[in-house]
Amino acid sequence: MNDPTPHRRNHLIWIGPLVAVFGLVSYFFLFARYPALRDTAWLNLLLVLAGLALSVVAIRRRLSFLSAAGALLSLGCAALLAGYVFVLSEQVPDTAGVVAVGAPAPAFSLTDHTGAIVRLSDFSGRPLVLVFYRGFW
Numbered sequence: 001m002n003d004p005t006p007h008r009r010n011h012l013i014w015i016g017p018l019v020a021v022f023g024l025v026s027y028f029f030l031f032a033r034y035p036a037l038r039d040t041a042w043l044n045l046l047l048v049l050a051g052l053a054l055s056v057v058a059i060r061r062r063l064s065f066l067s068a069a070g071a072l073l074s075l076g077c078a079a080l081l082a083g084y085v086f087v088l089s090e091q092v093p094d095t096a097g098v099v100a101v102g103a104p105a106p107a108f109s110l111t112d113h114t115g116a117i118v119r120l121s122d123f124s125g126r127p128l129v130l131v132f133y134r135g136f137w
Helices: 012-029 035-040 042-061 065-091
Strands: 109-111 117-119
Touching: 012 042, 012 065, 035 042, 042 065
Parallel strands: none
Antiparallel strands: 109 117
């Protein structure tokens, strides 16, 4: 009945995933504001990898459902961050040739909902609000 080896609490079960989730979430809410940290995300990658390493240590200490789930959560955070930084961010179009805010718009023409061609010059001398959505689809 008496176990000669007392069970130690395995705090790394929740510390590892917590560090990994913080590394992932902090990229979007904190580090994305600073270009040096946003463009490479090296600090966030270190945090997520540290969380993954702590989760692996938790599994090595005691294999349980919680330790395996924590490791999977940490691995998922690492995959999401790496996928966003190294795959999706590379697909964003370059900003070369973009019109600066407040600069005059170049002459262009588009079709409206009826198929008629509308030119920017058609609104010359009248107030006009142009809304451009920056999207990639």
